[in-house]
Structure formats: structure tokens, C-alpha cells
Amino acid sequence: xxxxxxxxxxxxxxxxxxxxxxxxxxxxxxxxxxxxxxxxxxxxxxxxxxxxxxxxxxxxxxxxxxxxxxxxxxxxxxxxxxxxxxxxxxxxxxxxxxxxxxxxxxxxxxxxxxxxxxxxxxxxxxxxxxxxxxxxxxxxxxxxxxxxxxxxxxxxxxxxxxxxxxxxxxxxxxxxxxxxxxxxxxxxxxxxxxxxxxxxxxxxxxxxxxxxxxxxxxxxxxxxxxxxxxxxxxxxxxxxxxxxxxxxxxxxxxxxxxxxxxxxxxxxxxxxxxxxxxxxxxxxxxxxxxxxxx
Amino acid sequence: xxxxxxxxxxxxxxxxxxxxxxxxxxxxxxxxxxxxxxxxxxxxxxxxxxxxxxxxxxxxxxxxxxxxxxxxxxxxxxxxxxxxxxxxxxxxxxxxxxxxxxxxxxxxxxxxxxxxxxxxxxxxxxxxxxxxxxxxxxxxxxxxxxxxxxxxxxxxxxxxxxxxxxxxxxxxxxxxxxxxxxxxxxxxxxxxxxxxxxxxxxxxxxxxxxxxxxxxxxxxxxxxxxxxxxxxxxxxxxxxxxxxxxxxxxxxxxxxxxxxxxxxxxxxxxxxxxxxxxxxxxxxxxxxxxxxxxxxxxxxxxxxxxxxxxxxxxxxxxxxxxxxxxxxxxxxxxxxxxxxxxxxxxxxxxxxxxxxxxxxxxxxxxxxxxxxxxxxxxxxxxxxxxxxxxxxxxxxxxxxxxxxxxxxxxxxxxxxxxxxxxxxxxxxxxxxxxxxxxxxx
Numbered sequence: 264x265x266x267x268x269x270x271x272x273x274x275x276x277x278x279x280x281x282x283x284x285x286x287x288x289x290x291x292x293x294x295x296x297x298x299x300x301x302x303x304x305x306x307x308x309x310x311x312x313x314x315x316x317x318x319x320x321x322x323x324x325x326x327x328x329x330x331x332x333x334x335x336x337x338x339x340x341x342x343x344x345x346x347x348x349x350x351x352x353x354x355x356x357x358x359x360x361x362x363x364x365x366x367x368x369x370x371x372x373x374x375x376x377x378x379x380x381x382x383x384x385x386x387x388x389x390x391x392x393x394x395x396x397x398x399x400x401x402x403x404x405x406x407x408x409x410x411x412x413x414x415x416x417x418x419x420x421x422x423x424x425x426x427x428x429x430x431x432x433x434x435x436x437x438x439x440x441x442x443x444x445x446x447x448x449x450x451x452x453x454x455x456x457x458x459x460x461x462x463x464x465x466x467x468x469x470x471x472x473x474x475x476x477x478x479x480x481x482x483x484x485x486x487x488x489x490x491x492x493x494x495x496x497x498x499x500x501x502x503x504x505x506x507x508x509x510x511x512x513x514x515x516x517x518x519x520x521x522x523x524x525x526x527x528x529x530x531x532x533x534x535x536x537x538x539x540x541x542x543x544x545x546x547x548x549x550x551x552x553x554x555x556x557x
Numbered sequence: 558x559x560x561x562x563x564x565x566x567x568x569x570x571x572x573x574x575x576x577x578x579x580x581x582x583x584x585x586x587x588x589x590x591x592x593x594x595x596x597x598x599x600x601x602x603x604x605x606x607x608x609x610x611x612x613x614x615x616x617x618x619x620x621x622x623x624x625x626x627x628x629x630x631x632x633x634x635x636x637x638x639x640x641x642x643x644x645x646x647x648x649x650x651x652x653x654x655x656x657x658x659x660x661x662x663x664x665x666x667x668x669x670x671x672x673x674x675x676x677x678x679x680x681x682x683x684x685x686x687x688x689x690x691x692x693x694x695x696x697x698x699x700x701x702x703x704x705x706x707x708x709x710x711x712x713x714x715x716x717x718x719x720x721x722x723x724x725x726x727x728x729x730x731x732x733x734x735x736x737x738x739x740x741x742x743x744x745x746x747x748x749x750x751x752x753x754x755x756x757x758x759x760x761x762x763x764x765x766x767x768x769x770x771x772x773x774x775x776x777x778x779x780x781x782x783x784x785x786x787x788x789x790x791x792x793x794x795x796x797x798x799x800x801x802x803x804x805x806x807x808x809x810x811x812x813x814x815x816x817x818x819x820x821x822x823x824x825x826x827x828x829x830x831x832x833x834x835x836x837x838x839x840x841x842x843x844x845x846x847x848x849x850x851x852x853x854x855x856x857x858x859x860x861x862x863x864x865x866x867x868x869x870x871x872x873x874x875x876x877x878x879x880x881x882x883x884x885x886x887x888x889x890x891x892x893x894x895x896x897x898x899x900x901x902x903x904x905x906x907x908x909x910x911x912x913x914x915x916x917x918x919x920x921x922x923x924x925x926x927x928x929x930x931x932x933x934x935x936x937x938x939x940x941x942x943x944x945x946x947x948x949x950x951x952x953x954x955x956x957x958x959x960x961x962x963x964x965x966x967x968x969x970x971x972x973x974x975x976x977x978x979x980x981x982x983x984x985x986x987x988x989x990x991x992x993x994x995x996x997x998x
Contacts, residue, residue, distance in 0.1 A: 305655055305677075306655050306656065306658065306659030307655055307658055307659065307674060307677035307678060307681060308677050391825075391828070392824050392825035392828060393823060393824050393825045393828065393829055393833065393837070394829075394833050394836055394837050394840070394842065414824060414825030414826075414827060414828050414982075416825075416827075416828045417768070417825045417826070417827030417828040417978070417982060418827070418982070418984070419984065503769070504975075505769065505827065505975065505978060506768065506827040506828075506978040506979055506982065506984065507975055507976045507978060507979035507984065507985065508975065508976075509979075509984075519971065522651075522652040523648075523651065523652070523967070523971055524967055524968040524971060525651065525655065525674065525967060526968070
């Protein structure tokens with residue numbers, strides 16, 4: 264095998280088909296998309312070169328900035344929720360439930376395998392106000408808190424928190440399992456030693472468990488923040504980005520701009536901005552991780 | 558591992574390896590190329606018509622059902638004629654039409670995109686001039702003049718679409734609620750507001766509307782403008798003589814915002830989708846519904862209509878006191894129109910089109926109870942009461958008017974319908990709403 268892999272032609276032939284497909288369906292569209300940022304138009308009217316006009320438009324577009332603010336707010340809230348609750352669940356699995364945690368782990372992991380559309384429908388029903396009250400409004404009515412009954416998904420402010428709750432609930436099981444794997448990897452004698460030295464409860468977690476879990480915690484943050492910056496399906500299923508544009512993330516704004524409004528060039532510019540944002544956030548976390556792990 | 562490697566090297570010398578790997582790559586390329594869709598020709602191999610329809614309605618329902626029935630009849634004398642439906646969701650239509658047109662794969666029939674995209678298709682030779690074609694085929698008289706007027710107005714003076722529907726719009730009301738509360742259909746906008754206030758006092762929801770769709774709310778803005786400023790109100794905006802941010806136009810958004818502020822749309826209007834908004838009315842939970850006559854199919858469906866078809870009345874959008882328009886100027890549309898791809902058109906398709914035009918009005922009325930823009934030659938003996946009402950209203954129309962976004966760009970239409978919920982819930986001001994739409998105009 265070594266002889267064969269040293270032969271460049273053989274290596275090229277082995278890698279060639281996969282590289283060809285990767286180039287066709289990943290690299291070329293990315294480069295193509297970058298080129299589109301310098302053009303405006305659509306497949307029917309044709310494309311006109313507009314230079315950096317799309318970038319000027321982007322900077323001066325209030326809808327773009329509204330989507331950026333929503334995306335960042337959402338990413339921060341959901342990432343903290345997903346990783347934070349995931350960590351608490353992992354601690355619960357290891358320190359309290361022990362071997363009996365398998366069933367609970369399975370139940371909490373279950374939403375991860377559900378389709379986003381089904382989860383969106385479920386939460387729509389839970390927070391419904393018309394034609395009939397959903398679970399939340401019915402409960403409020405039952406405890407005579409009629410003043411708190413409201414269209415949860417019909418107001419930008421409350422719809423944001425419903426989306427956050429939904430996406431934390433959906434993914435916390437995944438992060439719990441990920442962090443659980445990190446937690447069980449901590450050698451038992453270290454924990455035992457710490458206990459002998461008097462570290463229990465919160466102090467054990469704060470000074471022993473968390474430092475030893477730093478690498479997996481950072482991986483979880485990177486997974487979560489990149490997933491949340493690219494959120495699309497769950498919001499489309501729950502609110503469709505509305506009311507108005509109040510719950511429209513950058514991905515949905517890009518989709519609407521390119522495919523509903525037929526502005527492919529400007530849509531590509533928004534996509535580029537989103538890619539840059541993902542890259543910056545990931546770099547930031549990596550730098551921070553390197554410093555902390557070191 | 559090394560044993561496996563040496564076996565591989567033994568079994569396959571370099572030349573053989575090159576052949577296998579090269580063959581695999583070529584096969585893969587051929588497979589990927591084969592994944593592309595066909596270009597959807599309009600003639601079968603035996604020379605008969607192959608009608609393919611890119612439709613937002615599923616096969617076996619609505620227009621596809623009527624067209625397949627007509628094609629089955631046509632195939633009795635023109636054997637081999639086929640009819641196939643390619644379904645596209647309403648929200649995917651514009652994108653799909655653009656992508657197919659870009660690849661020269663648009664089928665012979667397709668639901669028309671908005672006017673700005675349709676103009677591009679016509680320019681690119683993918684939109685057939687229905688008027689001259691039907692003239693040549695000798696079937697132009699099969700189209701109702703009012704439908705032709707409407708479609709020409711939507712598509713910048715050209716007849717480039719078929720009117721598979723012909724709808725009037727106005728307020729449908731629950732007769733029982735009106736009678737029990739001593740109310741009469743209003744003649745003026747002020748009287749309508751008075752009715753809404755009376756109902757509100759008695760704990761009855763006045764209007765059912767879908768804020769999620771948006772257009773049932775923006776329709777009210779458009780109609781108020783037609784009544785207040787006359788039927789040319791939005792033509793002036795299109796020509797640039799007026800702006801949506803002018804005080805008279807903002808007033809229209811203000812009166813509709815006031816309906817929401819007073820709570821006349823009920824709770825959670827922003828979250829209500831199209832079907833629930835219809836159900837709220839048909840279950841007797843709201844007194845009025847602004848809607849088009851295409852909803853007759855649900856009004857006449859006893860499993861959905863719990864208040865009964867005989868319990869539903871209709872009144873036109875009322876006059877605005879001192880306004881330049883009148884309630885005889887009826888909001889109308891040809892539903893979701895359908896265009897014909899000029900590049901796929903030939904004499905065989907022409908024969909089918911002529912046959913379809915002669916039969917569409919009759920078959921649609923018999924099969925679906927649908928009023929269309931095609932002439933009806935043999936009306937059914939016992940037409941239901943609501944369909945008769947709509948037919949009579951259409952006969953009385955002196956001047957049709959379009960809807961709020963009819964002449965807007967695709968982007969302005971999207972913004973208008975997207976922000977309508979914000980307007981109805983007070984989350985945006987009328988002036989900001991109109992400014993956002995005007996900016997995208």
C-alpha cells in the first residue's frame with residue numbers, strides 16, 4: 264500500500280473521484296457565490312456587473328442589521344442554554360443517576376432525532392392562541408391568570424423566547440451526551456483524591472471537573488454557536504421569520520432575498536457576510552480555547 | 558494489512574488500476590449527468606400532445622382536475638394525448654419558474670409568476686401571447702371580456718395568461734349573527750365600523766383574517782384607497798404621480814391599523830394562517846370575512862362549513878363618505894393565472910388549447926362549482942345559491958379593480974404582506990408600513 268500511495272498518479276486516481284465531486288458540489292458553488300456578490304439580477308433578466316454596490320447596500324440595509332442582531336442574540340441565548348443545560352444534565356447523569364441514567368438520557372436525547380418541522384408544529388400548538396388556546400394559554404386560564412394570556416408567537420419579543428426555548432429543548436440532549444462522554448473520561452482516582460482533600464459538591468465541579476472538561480466544553484461551544492448562527496429550519500417551521508421580520512435570522516433573510524425577491528447577487532452578499540461571521544466567531548472561540556487549555 | 562496490500566497489488570497491476578479508477582470516475586460522471594431532469598417536450602413520440610403543467614395545485618384537485626377531465630375527453634379523438642402535473646408549492650413557484658426557465662425546461666403550462674418576472678419570460682420568448690393565439694385559433698370569444706381586462710391590467714397590457722378562475726372579492730357575513738343583533742349589511746365604511754363596534758360590545762369577533770398570510774389585511778388597505786381616491790389610486794403610484802407615503806395613502810393604512818387596535822380581528826391575528834382564518838368564520842366564531850369567491854368550495858363543503866351555506870351573505874367593500882370611488886367598482890382577480898410556454902407551443906398544442914378553451918367554463922362549473930374566466934355554454938340546471946350569487950355579482954360588475962399589491966414589484970409585495978401583521982397589531986406605524994413598501998416599490 265505504501266508503495267502505491269507514494270506513487271502520485273495512483274494517489275491522484277484514488278482521491279480524484281471524491282475530489283471531483285467535492286469540487287463540483289462544494290468548492291465551485293462557494294466561488295460562484297462569491298462572484299455573484301459583484302453582480303445583480305436573476306436567471307431570467309441576466310446578470311449585470313455592479314462592482315461593490317451590493318456591499319454598500321448591505322451596510323446601509325436596516326433589515327440586514329435587524330437580522331444580524333436577531334441572529335447574534337439568538338446564538339448567544341441558545342448556545343448558553345444548550346451547553347449550560349447540557350452540562351447540568353451530564354453532571355446529573357454521572358453524579359446523581361449513575362448507572363440508572365440510561366433511560367433518562369434516551370428520553371432527553373429523543374427530540375434530537377425529531378424533524379424540525381414536527382417540533383415547530385408541536386411548539387405552535389403549545390403556544391397557540393387562536394382558533395383555540397394552546398397548552399400554555401390554557402394553563403394560564405386554568406390558574407386564572409387571564410391577563411398573561413397572549414399571542415406568544417404573534418409578538419416579536421415573546422416569539423424570540425419561544426424559539427430559544429424550542430431550540431434549547433431540541434438540542435440539550437445532544438450536548439448532554441457529548442459532555443457526559445467527557446465527564447466519564449475523567450479518571451475516577453482524581454475525583455476520589457479531590458474528595459479526600461475535601462472538595463465536594465460545587466467546589467468539586469468548579470475546581471476539578473470543569474477544568475478537566477475544558478477541551479470538550481469548547482468543542483461543544485463551537486458546535487452549538489455554529490449551528491445556531493446557521494439556524495433556518497426550526498424558525499421557518501415555527502414563525503416563518505415573523506411577525507414581520509422580527510424573528511428572521513440571516514439565513515432566512517438571505518433565502519428570501521435570493522429566492523423570493525429574485526436578488527441573487529445581494530443574496531450571495533448576505534451569505535458571504537454570514538460565512539465571515541461564522542469564521543470570526545469560530546476563530547474567537549479557538550483562540551480563547553488555546554489560551555485556556557494552555 | 559500488509560498482507561491485504563500485497564494481495565491488492567498482486568491482483569491489480571497499475572494499468573488495470575488506472576482502468577478501474579478511470580472507469581469509476583466516468584461512470585460517476587455519467588450517473589450525475591443522468592440525474593438531470595428532462596426538458597419536458599410538448600409532443601409525444603407518436604406526434605400527440607404531451608401537456609405538462611407546473612401547478613401550485615396538486616393533481617386531482619382544482620385546475621389540474623378540470624384540465625385532466627378535458628384532456629381525457631380530447632384524447633378520445635386524439636389518441637395518445639397525455640396530461641401530467643408537476644406540483645410546486647405556492648411559495649416555491651417563483652423560484653421554480655426561474656430555475657426551469659433558465660434551463661429551457663419550463664413546461665408548456667405553468668402558473669404565472671408576478672408581473673415583473675412574467676415580463677422577463679415574455680421577453681425571453683417563454684410567454685405566449687394568448688390574445689393573438691386565441692384569435693388565430695378562433696376561440697378568443699371563449700374568454701370573458703372582464704377576465705381579459707383584469708389579466709391585461711396585471712400583466713402590463715398584454716394577455717399572457719389564462720383565467721382558470723374568476724373571482725370577486727368582498728365581505729362574506731354570517732346572516733344569523735347579523736339578524737340576531739339587528740344589523741344590516743353596511744353601505745359605508747363608517748357604518749361598517751359601527752357594526753364592528755356593536756359586535757365588539759357584545760363579545761362577538763367582527764372580522765376573521767390571516768395575519769400570517771398578510772394579504773387579507775392589505776386587501777382592505779387597497780380597497781379603502783379605491784373607494785377614497787378612485788379606481789386609479791394605485792395606477793398613480795405605479796406611474797410615480799403619487800407615493801404610498803402621501804397622507805391620503807397613509808390614511809388607508811391608518812384605518813386598517815385602527816381595526817386591529819380596536820381588537821376587531823380578534824386575538825392573535827398575527828399568528829393565524831389562512832385555513833384557521835376561514836375556519837373561524839365557518840365555525841361561527843367571527844361575523845365577517847373579507848375573501849375572494851374562490852372560497853366557495855369551502856363554503857359549499859358541509860364538513861367544513863358549520864354555519865351552513867344558506868347562512869352566508871355577501872356585501873361589497875363599502876363606500877367611503879366623500880370618496881371618489883364607489884362600491885360598484887368590484888375588486889376582482891383571475892386567481893392564480895396560468896401561462897403557456899411559447900417555446901413549446903406548436904400546432905398540436907394549439908388544437909388542444911382550442912378544445913380546452915371551448916370546454917373549460919362548462920367542466921369547471923360542473924366538476925368544481927367554480928366560476929372561471931371562460932364562457933359557460935351549458936350551465937347546470939341547479940346551481941347552488943352562493944355560486945349563483947357570485948355569477949350575478951360578476952354580471953353586474955361595471956368596473957373591476959385589482960388588489961393592493963397587484964402592480965407592485967415582487968419585493969414590495971413580499972414586504973407588504975410580511976409587515977401587514979405588524980400593522981394590524983400596532984407593532985409598526987401606518988407611515989412606517991407604507992414607507993417600507995414604497996421603498997421596495
